[in-house]
Amino acid sequence: MALIGIELPQVGESVTEAVIGKWLKQPGETVEKFDALVEVVTDKVSMEFPAPHTGTLKSIIAEEGETVPMGAVIAEMDVDDAIAQAAVEASEKQAEAPAPNLVGTLIQGANVGPTGGTFRDTALDDQLAERAPAASMASASPPVTQTMAGRSYSPVVSRLAAANGIDLSTVTGTGRGGRVTKQDVQAAIDAGPESAPAPATTPVVHEGPLGEDRVIEPSPIRRMIADHMVRSVNEIPHAWSTIEVDMTGLVACRTAQRETFRERHGVDLTFLAFTAYAASHALRDNPLVNSSWEDGKIRLKGRVNLGLAVAAPDGLVVPVIHDADREGISGLAKRIAPLVERARSGSLALDDVQGGTFTLNNTGTLGSVLGGAIINHPQAAIVTTESIVKRPVVISGPQGDAIAIRSMMNICLSFDHRIIDGAEASAFMQNFKRGLEAWNTDSELN
Amino acid sequence: MPEMTVIEAVREALREEMERDTTVFTMGEDIGARGGVFLATEGFIDQFGAGRVIDTPLAEASIGGIALGAAVNGMRPVAEIEFGDFIWPAVNQIIGEAARVRYGTQGRRTAPMVLRVPYGGGVRGGLFHSQSIEVAFAHQPGLKVIAPATPYDAKGLLKSAIRDDDPVIFFEHKRTYRLVKGDVPDGDYTIPIGQADVKRTGSDMTIVSYGLVLHYCLEAAATLAEEGIDVEVVDLRTLRPLDTGTVLESVRKTSKAMVVHEDTKAGGIGGEIAAVIAEEAFEDLDAPVKRLAGPEVPAMPFSPLLEAEFMPSAEKIATAIRELAAY
Structure with a gap:
């Protein structure tokens, strides 16, 4: 014989937790598979949860009236070794899969407009963290890497440069493959026209009256x-x-x-x-x-x-x-x-x-x-x-x-x-x- | 302000509207004695009686047709399609007929009906209880299509939908029903149809999304903020008519945009948003508009592992944001 935990199963879509109702079997009682074991109440359904295995109910973990999340262990049963082995394997298989309906936790006070409250899907987080970075969807868009050898410029970069008289060939790009980004052009504009030909190298010195401190704007390299x-x-x-x-x-x-x-x-x-x-x-x-x-x-x-x-x-x-x-x-x-x-x-x-x-x-x-x-x-x-x-x-x-x-x-x-x-x-x-x-x-x- | 779930917000909105206006009634499969499969109408039959809370046969074409007939004759039906996956028999009534009532009668008649449609995956619903079908209706002029993400938006928008004189398809993501909670003000308020909402302000890029996945976007944005990437998140809330003004204003500020939805990519809402940005904000773009969407497979897989692969997640979104930020 072996002792195994009985988990609260998923009962109905969109339900995350359930209240334990009346226990229909008591510790020490022999239980046949599919015997009604316990009443489970959610805000959607009330149902009798059948025993998943034949054996003896050993102990009750979730008491009547207790609210438990889906998947929580609610009782322990003594069962045949073969049944226990099968249950462990089934449970491991289950564990490989995320249970998105079960384990969301709310994070309150996040930045969600007037309503507040975002949630973190912890089950999915854990699952996905164990696997390689979600290749199929994250890479669904074509890779944006491209050679900038020919120096092509995005629309906003071209427009800002033209409007501010910036020679883009003098701007150091910090984007992928050395691409000139909007921020790079903005920095060149902010650096002023006289330093535009070499914005990265000429420190901007704010001159003060004689004898006073001077503040130097460090170059990007600095x-x-x-x-x-x-x-x-x-x-x-x-x-x-x-x-x-x-x-x-x-x-x-x-x-x-x-x-x-x-x-x-x-x-x-x-x-x-x-x-x-x-x-x-x-x-x-x-x-x-x-x-x-x-x-x-x-x-x-x-x-x-x-x-x-x-x-x-x-x-x-x-x-x-x-x-x-x-x-x-x-x-x-x-x-x-x-x-x-x-x-x-x-x-x-x-x-x-x-x-x-x-x-x-x-x-x-x-x-x-x-x-x-x-x-x-x-x-x-x-x-x-x-x-x-x-x-x-x-x-x-x-x-x-x-x-x-x-x-x-x-x-x-x-x-x-x-x-x-x-x-x-x-x-x-x-x-x-x-x-x-x-x-x-x-x-x-x- | 009391905190409530999305399903509670839906229930409250419908209850208050039925109390306010006796022409409002609700109908659908199991919505009466059972209170609806998601309990949206729990207790309604006791409060309003079987005359205003009508159990229908399992026949979506009839639900659509009866709602349309009542609507053009002065009632304001709110019909529930039990699962969006089953809406297809009613498409002739919705798109073929209801969407064209005002246009076809030169404005002499309107069809003030609402279809409440639970949709979306991530609920282990498999092929027939997980579909994202909103784009099929968002394509159709004459309809209004709403897909809220939060309890506050769900309540305010459902009220606007019920008071609107044209047919409204109101999509409710099943996964948000009990998982997403938020403050909802006491008493009556409405949110205008066709207004997007900036759920998070940022300067480095714009993420446009709606429904369940919006919450994953916000989660990813919070993660990326720690990495120094400042992401603005726009919640469309309404899919038709699209609030292109809010989207464009955001993109003109950030110069980078990505659309995220659970629905598959080709021909989706993301393509429409990307096209609008390309048409209206081309000169403000600093990177190609990206789309992160479900894979091109016919339906949500049943296997939990494959379902997780299908669904967008905060991690997948964060990866895509990093790529776009580095561009």
Whole structure:
């Protein structure tokens, strides 16, 4: 024998609940299938609910006079195991289907005009949440994606632009595929005619009398950077680590080979090529640093896509060298030069800025010697390479300690402490350091 | 203000009209002794007597014909078609005759009749108790077609329908009967036929809907508000004559529009709304007008899973809104 729950069935369309009337069987009584078990009263019908199975009524859960929703368990019965098994299977089948008539709950006070009250169909919600997003109806309309390569404009965009003298080719589109939306045109109109040719880049400055504060309207890019930084700082628990690197050998190597390198490869041999090379290989060896925190899990990235922070006229941009760890010094130098050029001239392609897994920020060119960068969300870490400064350094040699003039550089790592602890951070930094200190005048540049 | 369900609002409107005007009477299958299958006329036979609360045979053609005959002879019948799915035998009486009375007599006669028609799915009614048939009547000049979504609108519009001098088809969504509750003012009030109602104001896009699905639209709009998408929701309330003014005013403001209904898509109300927008508000559009509607199958499936697939839901609507917002 097995104990099963008896559920109140659906009785009539549009009914959501029922009142339990008189129980026609009492606990302990033997019940035949289809025996009248209990009276059920709704505002539409009153009926005798027949026993769904043969067995013994064990207990009554819903007492006489109680209001219960459709589908609620109102009693328990002892039945044969085979019957119980069949009932469970039937119930599971039932559970797969939504019971839209049964489980609506009212949400009062919602925004529904003078009458108030909307309702949430919780049964359907739950069902649909478990399934793939309702494909058949949601996608019943043709997809609106279309290429905007030819720059077609919607009627309202054309009309607003014409009426306000806006040259649409100068407006940055934020819609699908870069489409210029009504909001984009409105923003260009609001920015005023003199700044219309480059509304995204020219900050609007409200001039005040001498000595008073001035309020600057940030450009869209400035706003985006602001949002991005706030998000990173809010979400990521930052921790920092700084170590010193002796760049003397690398500086000598670069000085010695710069000319021949240019003749051979047609690009300048920059420090950035070396740091990018060392960072990429250190990342490959320390996959946790090349990862991101996603919904409570850590995603180790399969590729090393190195982002380079570049100061562009509008603000910071981070173009990406995909698969940087597969390149040698020359390969990196050849890829970095045009990428940085595109960043500075504002002509980056979408692919140039996508997919970054880690960011390298060469703050040394700005004269900085120490920094605490904000991580480029959602990456796990960002490293800055600071100014190379000649300093007196104590060196230990076979003849004991000596003071020497060395080209020193700090590298500063900001890392997501959810993913990485000091130990992993240091392992990465030591690896990076070794990669930068491994060069001398005769090194072969691959 | 007392809170009531849609079915209670319908009952109150009909009761008050029958108390107010002795030419108003009601008829239909099981509406007398049984009080109607949905209990719209519960207690009426005791209050008004069998002379004004008439049980009819299961014969929709007769119901339509008797109502029309009474109407053109000075009465104001309110006939119930038990389920909209069964209305088809009465189509000749409704469309072939009643819709043409005023036009055919050059205004000398009118047919002040109301057909109350429970319709719509999501009630496990299967093929023959779930249909959305409103568009067949909304197509017909000479008729007025109403489909309220809330108790407040149901009461005010049913009163207007009963007092109107032309035939009115009054569609009541079965699923809203007991599920949708709302405040209804005490006493007599009417809502003009042919006026849509902005149930939620917003600036990013306009959703046009009616009936049960309107509530799903409002639910989706509330969800999207949290995502920063500000949706305006227009409740048509009347399907003929359409309140194109309210729709156009909203679309001119938001520049994006989507129509949502439970009825199937091709040839539906959504197509008419989309066409009106294209004709009248083309220069204000920033995206194609979208339609989210039932799939092109002949009837509501019986399987609960398939029924859920057929019916629009807040989630499906929210997905469509996101797509349109991103356009």
